[in-house]
Amino acid sequence: MTTVTDIPAAPAVKTARPPRKRGRLVPYWLLLPGLLWLVVFFALPMVYQASTSIQTGSLEDGFKVTWHFATYWDALGDYWPQFLRSVLYAGAATILCLALGYPLAYLIAFRAGRWRNVVLILVIAPFFTSFLIRTLAWKTILSDSGPVVSTLNTLHILDVTSWIGMTDGDRVLATPLAVICGLTYNFLPFMILPLYTSLERIDGRLHEAAGDLYATPATTFRKVTFPLSMPGVVSGTLLTFIPAAGDYVNADLLGSTDTRMVGNVIQTQFLRILDYPTAAALSFILMAAILIMVTVYIRRSGTEDLV
Amino acid sequence: MTTENGGDVRLAGISKTYGSFTAVKPLDLTVPQGSFFALLGASGCGKTTTLRMIAGLEEPSSGTVMLGDQDVTALPPYKRPVNTVFQSYALFPHLDIFENVAFGLRRRGIKSVKKQVGEMLDLVQLGEQARKKPHQLSGGQQQRVAVARALINHPKVLLLDEPLGALDLKLRRQMQLELKRIQTEVGITFVHVTHDQEEAMTMADTVAVMNAGRVEQLGAPADLYENPGSTFVANFLGTSNFIEAEVAGRSGEDLTLKAGDGKLVLPAARCTAATAIGGKVLVGVRPEKISLTHADDAGSIPDGRNRITGRVVDSSFIGVSTQYVIDSPLCDAFEVYSQNIERDSRLAPGAEVVLHWNPAHTFGLDAAQDIEAGAAKVEEDAAA
Amino acid sequence: MPFVRWLRRNLVVIAGLVTLGYLLLPNVVVTVFSFNKPKGRFNYEWQQFSLDAWTNPCGVADMCGSLSLSLQIALWATIGATVLGTMIAFALVRYRFRARGAVNSLIFLPMAMPEVVMAASLLTLFLNMGAQLGFWTILIAHIMFCLSFVVTAVKARVMSMDPRLEQAAQDLYAGPVQTFVRVTLPIAAPGIAAGALLAFALSFDDFIITNFNAGSTVTFPMFVWGSAQRGTPVQINVIGTAMFIVAVLLVLAAMLVGKRKNKAV
Numbered sequence: 001m002t003t004v005t006d007i008p009a010a011p012a013v014k015t016a017r018p019p020r021k022r023g024r025l026v027p028y029w030l031l032l033p034g035l036l037w038l039v040v041f042f043a044l045p046m047v048y049q050a051s052t053s054i055q056t057g058s059l060e061d062g063f064k065v066t067w068h069f070a071t072y073w074d075a076l077g078d079y080w081p082q083f084l085r086s087v088l089y090a091g092a093a094t095i096l097c098l099a100l101g102y103p104l105a106y107l108i109a110f111r112a113g114r115w116r117n118v119v120l121i122l123v124i125a126p127f128f129t130s131f132l133i134r135t136l137a138w139k140t141i142l143s144d145s146g147p148v149v150s151t152l153n154t155l156h157i158l159d160v161t162s163w164i165g166m167t168d169g170d171r172v173l174a175t176p177l178a179v180i181c182g183l184t185y186n187f188l189p190f191m192i193l194p195l196y197t198s199l200e201r202i203d204g205r206l207h208e209a210a211g212d213l214y215a216t217p218a219t220t221f222r223k224v225t226f227p228l229s230m231p232g233v234v235s236g237t238l239l240t241f242i243p244a245a246g247d248y249v250n251a252d253l254l255g256s257t258d259t260r261m262v263g264n265v266i267q268t269q270f271l272r273i274l275d276y277p278t279a280a281a282l283s284f285i286l287m288a289a290i291l292i293m294v295t296v297y298i299r300r301s302g303t304e305d306l307v
Numbered sequence: 308m309t310t311e312n313g314g315d316v317r318l319a320g321i322s323k324t325y326g327s328f329t330a331v332k333p334l335d336l337t338v339p340q341g342s343f344f345a346l347l348g349a350s351g352c353g354k355t356t357t358l359r360m361i362a363g364l365e366e367p368s369s370g371t372v373m374l375g376d377q378d379v380t381a382l383p384p385y386k387r388p389v390n391t392v393f394q395s396y397a398l399f400p401h402l403d404i405f406e407n408v409a410f411g412l413r414r415r416g417i418k419s420v421k422k423q424v425g426e427m428l429d430l431v432q433l434g435e436q437a438r439k440k441p442h443q444l445s446g447g448q449q450q451r452v453a454v455a456r457a458l459i460n461h462p463k464v465l466l467l468d469e470p471l472g473a474l475d476l477k478l479r480r481q482m483q484l485e486l487k488r489i490q491t492e493v494g495i496t497f498v499h500v501t502h503d504q505e506e507a508m509t510m511a512d513t514v515a516v517m518n519a520g521r522v523e524q525l526g527a528p529a530d531l532y533e534n535p536g537s538t539f540v541a542n543f544l545g546t547s548n549f550i551e552a553e554v555a556g557r558s559g560e561d562l563t564l565k566a567g568d569g570k571l572v573l574p575a576a577r578c579t580a581a582t583a584i585g586g587k588v589l590v591g592v593r594p595e596k597i598s599l600t601h602a603d604d605a606g607s608i609p610d611g612r613n614r615i616t617g618r619v620v621d622s623s624f625i626g627v628s629t630q631y632v633i634d635s636p637l638c639d640a641f642e643v644y645s646q647n648i649e650r651d652s653r654l655a656p657g658a659e660v661v662l663h664w665n666p667a668h669t670f671g672l673d674a675a676q677d678i679e680a681g682a683a684k685v686e687e688d689a690a691a
Numbered sequence: 692m693p694f695v696r697w698l699r700r701n702l703v704v705i706a707g708l709v710t711l712g713y714l715l716l717p718n719v720v721v722t723v724f725s726f727n728k729p730k731g732r733f734n735y736e737w738q739q740f741s742l743d744a745w746t747n748p749c750g751v752a753d754m755c756g757s758l759s760l761s762l763q764i765a766l767w768a769t770i771g772a773t774v775l776g777t778m779i780a781f782a783l784v785r786y787r788f789r790a791r792g793a794v795n796s797l798i799f800l801p802m803a804m805p806e807v808v809m810a811a812s813l814l815t816l817f818l819n820m821g822a823q824l825g826f827w828t829i830l831i832a833h834i835m836f837c838l839s840f841v842v843t844a845v846k847a848r849v850m851s852m853d854p855r856l857e858q859a860a861q862d863l864y865a866g867p868v869q870t871f872v873r874v875t876l877p878i879a880a881p882g883i884a885a886g887a888l889l890a891f892a893l894s895f896d897d898f899i900i901t902n903f904n905a906g907s908t909v910t911f912p913m914f915v916w917g918s919a920q921r922g923t924p925v926q927i928n929v930i931g932t933a934m935f936i937v938a939v940l941l942v943l944a945a946m947l948v949g950k951r952k953n954k955a956v
Contacts (some may be wrong), residue, residue, distance in 0.1 A: 027786035031794065034775035034838055034900040038797050045812035052815050082778065095890060100710040107707030118900060121942045122711060122819040126718055127892050128722060128938030133931035137717035140724065140735045186716060238803070246805020253919055263807045263899075270811055275817075283811045364858050381784045384861040385870075391862045397855035411863035418739075460863065 019033035028250060052282035075281045079265050083285070086261040088230065089251075090244035093183035097191040097240045098233065100184070105227075105232070110204070123192055131186055135253050138182050142172045142254070174256035183248035190239040198232030199225070236299045242290055262286055315463055316339050316361060316496065322369030323356050330356045331340070332520040334372060338498055338513075340375075343490050345499045345511035349543070349681075352421035353520040354500045357687075358466050361498065363387045374463055385414070391466040395473055396449050398441035404428070404452055405437040411460040427459045430489070440648075447478045458493060465490075467499045471506060483509050504544045506534070516540050518681070530592075536579050538672060541591055542681035548597075549639045549678050550615075552592045554582055561666065562588060567637050571613045571669065578671030587674035594642040596668040599631060601651060602659035614663040619640060619656050632661060718935055720775025744925035748933075751924040754914055758930060765895035768833035771893075773887040774842025775834070777879075777949035784849040785844070801839045809836060810903035816916070817904060826908025833894040834903050840893060843885035848882020879948035888945065 053071060056064035076083070108119050126134060141148055149172050152158045161167040166177040202225065210220040212302060224235075248263030269279035318487040322557050323331040331353040338344045346354040359365035362383035371380045379387050408427055409420040417423075428434045433444075441449055450470060456462070457466050460645035470486070471479045478480055480579055489512050501507050507514045515525040516539070524536045530664075535541035538549070551563035552566040562582055564571045571590055580588045600608055609615060611619070617635030631649065633641040643662060654660065698705075710767065725732055728741035734932040749755035780799065782788070801809065813835070817828055860870040905913060915927055 016801040027782040027929075030778040030782035030786075031788075034779040034842075035794065035797065037835060038801065038838060038861035041811065041813060041816070041831055042801055043797065045809075048815045048819055098774065099715060100706075103706035104710040105707075105712075108704050111704055112705075117946055118709065121946070122715060122762050123937060124942060125939045126714060127896070128941075129718060129935045130912055132895055132898055132912050132919070133721055133927055134717040134737075136915070136927075137724070138920060141716060142718050143735060145736075149853040155859040183943045185713065185717065188710070192710075218716055241932060242803055242805055246807040248755060248807060249916075263805070266807050266811055267902075270814065277816070279811060280815060283808045286805060287808045291803075294803060362862055366861070383866075384858070385864045385866050389862075391859070393855050393859055393862075395855070396855075398854060399856060399859070399874060399878075410860070410865070414860075414864040415867060456863065580933075654912040 007044050034140055048282065051277050053284050055277050061109040067168075068277070071281045072285065073276045075278050076285065079262065079282060081263045082265050083175075083289070085259065086263070086286070087289075089180050089183060089259075089261060090181045090247075093187065093244045094191075094237050094241045096180065098151045101188055101191035101195055101236065105146060105192050105199055108192075108196050109199035114296045120196075123189055123278040127189060131250065132253075135182055135186065135250060138178070138185065138254055142178055142181070144171055144173065148172070160234065162219050173254065174259070176259055178257070179251050179259045179261075182254045183244045183247060186247070186250060187240040187244050190243070191236040194235040194239060195229060195232040198229045200226050215280055230301065234298065238294060238297070242294070245290060246286060315375050316375070316498065317373040318361070319371045319373065321357070321360060321367045323353070323360060324366060324368045329520050331360070331367075332338075335520060336515065336522065336525075338496060340496055341494050342513055343497045343499065343511045345486070345501060345507035345514045346517055347504060347507040347514050347543075348517035349502055352517040353631065354502075354517045355468055357517070358391075358468055358498060358500045359465065362389055362466050363683045364389045364391075370463070370511070388463045389466060390460050390462040390464075391468060392450075392453045392457050392470045394469045396441075396453040396470075398452055398456070399448055400441055403438050403440055404433065404444070407441065407452055408456045410456065410460055417461075423459060427455045430492075446474050447482060450474065450482060450568070451485075454489065458495070459469075459487070463496065464496045464498060467497060469501055470499070471501070479503075479506070486510060494565060504663060508544070516543060518543075534577060534670060535591070535672070537680070538589065538591075538678055539681035541670075542679070546594050546642055546682075547591045548594060548638060549672075550592075550640050551674060552588055552590045553656075554584050554586045554588060556584060557582070562671070564588065566590065566615075569615060569637070570585050572666040573613075573669045573671045574667060577667075577669065580671055580673040582671075589672040589674045589676075591670045591672060592664055592668060594630070595628075595644040597641075597643045597645075597664045598664050599633075599643055599645055599651075599654055600661045600663065601653045601659055603653075605661045608661060608663050612663040613666050613669060614661055615641075616659070616661055619654055619658045619660055621656060622654065633660065635662070707737055718746075718931075721928050721931045723934070724926060725932045727925055727928075728876045729925065734923045734928065735926050740954070741925075744929045748926050748929050751926045753909065754911075754924070754926055756913040757909045757911045759894055760826075760908070764829055764833060764910065765891050766836055767830055768888055768894040769887050769891045771830070772837035772841045772890045773833040773883060776886060776890075777837050777845050779838075780842045780845035780849055780882075784846055785854075798842050801836055802843075806836075806897075806899040807903075808898040814903045824904060828904045828906070829901055829908065831895060831909065832900050836897070836900060837893050838889035840889050844886035844889060845858045845879065845882045848879050848885075884945070888941075 046169045051065055052063065052067060054067050054069060055063040056068045056071075057064045061138065104123070107245075108116055108123075112119050140146065143149070149158070149170070152161075152172070153170060158167055158170060158172070158175070162169060167175040168178075173179050206224055206228070207220055210215075210224045215223060224227075238306050245261075248261055248267050251259050251264050263286075266279050266282050269275045306307055316336075318334055318336040320333045320335060321331065322329070322333040335355065336357075346357060347609055355538070360367045363379070363386075365384055367380065371378055373379070373387065376601065379389075399410065405424055405428070409424045412420045412423060424437075425434065428437055433448060433451055433455070435450065436444060444452065450473075453470070466488075471482050474482060483506055486497075499507070499511060508531075510663060512527065513525065514528050514531055516523045516531065518539050524531060524540045526689075527533075529541060532544050536548070541547040543548075550566050550571070552564040552571060553572045554562055555565040555570070556563045560575055562573045562575050562578060564573055572587075573590060575582060575665075580586070580590060582588070602616065612651065615635050615637055617633040619631055620634045620640075621632040625629050626647075628644045628646050629644040631645065631654065633643055635641055641662065724737070724740065726740050727734055727737055728739050728743060729736070730738055744750070753846060780887075781796075783791070785792070795816055810832075813832055817824060822828055856874055857870050860874040861867075898910060898916060901910050902916065903914060909917070911930075915923075918924060918927060
């Protein structure tokens with residue numbers, strides 16, 4: 001036998017033990033600088049903007065807080081078409097991104113084999129070329145005398161799009177179609193990457209199991225693959241819709257005065273007309289609208305589709 | 308390297324609570340220098356928490372940890388002369404095997420580590436693999452690196468947290484012997500945490516069975532097996548059959564018990580319950596101690612043996628032995644393991660049989676406890 | 692019909708490649724038109740092949756100045772955002788503290804906010820404080836919007852790290868500082884690198900927030916924006932093409948290194 005013994009209720013060895021609060025404060029020190037930065041340069045500006053939106057006055061006499069909420073009504077009354085356009089264009093671009101991005105994400109996740117990294121690089125690399133330069137390239141691609149427009153014309157597609165008001169006669173540039181095309185292009189990687197991430201996590205054996213259980217490839221996709229990729233679909237659509245709704249670069253470079261979005265208005269009011277209260281009110285309405293839409297969307301997809 | 312009792316681990320009144328949950332109830336335990344000590348229990352019984360408190364990775368809510376004469380309760384892990392072999396090894400993925408093993412020496416400011424590391428790698432037979440990364444090694448090799456990485460520091464105590472859990476059965480058996488060999492060679496105190504009762508019994512010279520944050524029983528493996536102090540230990544270490552009985556009388560060193568219509572004999576020394584006449588006890592017996600005889604041959608059973616009648620419900624042949632399940636009025640699923648020496652072909656399901664065993668193999672427990680305690684836990688673990 | 696069957700089986704591949712073409716077409720155009728010799732001020736229609744722009748990339752007034760300014764800002768913004776973001780990520784994963792939910796939303800919100808809203812409100816702040824718009828206000832803004840992305844990238848990596856590795860280091864006589872330098876940092880490095888790379892790309896390419904808060908300072912994207920109104924020099928395409936090539940090479944190198952590192956994890 002061994003000499004192991006149970007010490008019956010051992011007299012506690014009293015030692016002066018320093019209170020060992022190892023690193024109780026460490027997380028706060030780690031968080032402090034970054035959070036301070038966000039509070040001062042992200043949260044605080046929102047407060048300033050809120051106060052600006054209810055000010056009245058002029059550049060010469062200065063602005064004062066007068067609780068002038070009418071600015072919001074006036075802004076909405078004057079600029080509701082631009083708001084509507086922002087939502088429509090961004091929505092259309094998001095749907096197009098999903099339709100275009102899903103096959104590519106699927107291709108990278110399941111079919112690319114050893115080309116996977118190459119394709120991934122090709123998706124990411126354009127990120128590193130200034131997006132303004134790439135957007136300007138669309139002016140060339142969609143130019144009136146270019147091959148794209150003449151092909152669409154020959155196939156009479158432009159007649160259809162003209163009829164629903166997406167294009168104007170023989171032109172694509174300076175029409176809603178050009179803006180949506182530009183938005184789709186610009187935010188496509190934001191759709192592809194989250195989709196790819198969630199598709200890649202799917203165990204390939206699930207496809208085999210579904211096939212084994214009498215599902216056709218189409219059913220397998222509908223009942224297994226797509227539901228499992230929902231987290232990617234949700235974050236992808238958000239990452240596409242939000243920046244697209246606030247964008248004014250595509251509308252400016254590829255559109256015309258008839259395609260102005262709310263971003264264009266905010267930019268002009270702020271930087272050219274210098275009507276700060278209206279600009280602030282507009283940007284607040286945009287923020288609120290997006291936050292509400294996003295919350296509703298996440299709730300819906302969270303409770304009904306994600307579970 | 309170590310003083311007379313420099314390797315003793317003494318835990319005094321040590322406990323750990325997380326909020327309202329008590330992981331380890333106040334516990335006193337001494338692990339003597341040079342022993343191979345196992346903490347055995349199901350997951351969540353507090354064995355790993357106890358180990359981590361010795362390592363300094365967990366701060367006890369009360370009590371002290373002593374290493375030899377030194378109170379190390381307040382010392383952070385990197386100041387304790389104790390090393391750990393972690394569950395799933397925790398080898399540094401960005402360092403090669405050599406640097407993994409050299410890690411502790413370098414942190415203590417030792418410059419020339421080459422010779423020591425080389426010797427240690429030879430001890431665990433990995434000299435060839437020194438410049439490989441951990442992920443290039445097999446599970447068993449990684450396990451040996453983890454042991455080498457800890458042992459090279461000549462700790463006073465080596466702590467092993469389920470070190471073999473990730474290995475397959477065959478490799479696990481091999482590593483059990485290997486670890487035992489290393490322990491004998493280096494003579495360092497090993498504290499080994501495991502949920503595998505066979506592993507604990509094979510390797511350790513002392514086993515502490517833990518349940519729900521406290522030590523249920525402590526002793527040498529054979530002692531625990533033959534003389535379990537509670538149904539939990541009886542079920543957790545192997546299988547036990549229990550019969551509820553009443554103390555009928557006493558004759559010399561033995562108690563006579565009444566169970567149903569029958570009579571059983573139990574050595575008084577092997578009963579941990581109160582033995583007043585008329586008191587209830589649980590009579591336990593291990594399945595392999597029981598002999599089966601067909602009812603037709605009942606006359607051939609020698610006198611002086613405990614006997615019960617029953618009917619075979621099920622029998623499964625597993626090579627070295629056959630496992631029978633017997634239905635008897637006293638207990639509805641009696642387990643009996645019998646060696647396949649001379650198989651009686653009449654012992655098929657439906658056969659009437661007599662079970663009999665040497666009374667010296669009977670043990671008695673307090674009747675006021677759950678007969679199933681410990682048995683369910685083993686199944687849960689197997690499922691997990 | 693073997694062809695139809697082939698088509699059905701490979702439909703997704705074809706669709707994916709079409710999308711890839713859509714994604715890369717502008718880059719092809721940018722590259723091709725960097726060899727153009729346009730008539731007039733705008734480089735939108737093909738005229739004739741020329742190497743003029745490639746032999747004289749800085750031949751346009753102010754362009755290379757704005758490029759170097761953008762690179763400087765991107766560099767400093769990357770350093771700032773990576774340091775601050777890594778600290779936050781570690782705090783979030785490794786420690787328990789109060790108001791975790793509030794911290795998480797403060798980090799999430801900048802990513803869920805349209806740029807134009809952040810840009811306008813930040814400008815309001817600067818105007819109210821009477822700050823001089825220029826290099827510093829741009830840098831402040833860039834660190835602000837890069838921060839959240841770095842936190843997300845680093846957090847993902849740190850979360851997948853086995854906490855037992857750090858405990859093992861502590862068990863092997865490494866104090867808190869040594870543990871961090873010898874174990875935590877090397878293992879978290881790929882996540883930090885990814886975050887930094889993302890921050891660099893975001894900062895270098897940012898137009899909307901910069902445009903609001905730059906005052907009279909001109910970064911490279913602002914130069915391109917301005918030239919879209921005044922006339923687009925071919926040199927813009929040269930820079931665009933060069934950036935694409937450098938980016939592909941960089942990402943390739945990063946992936947090769949990452950592959951080796953990843954194997955080790």
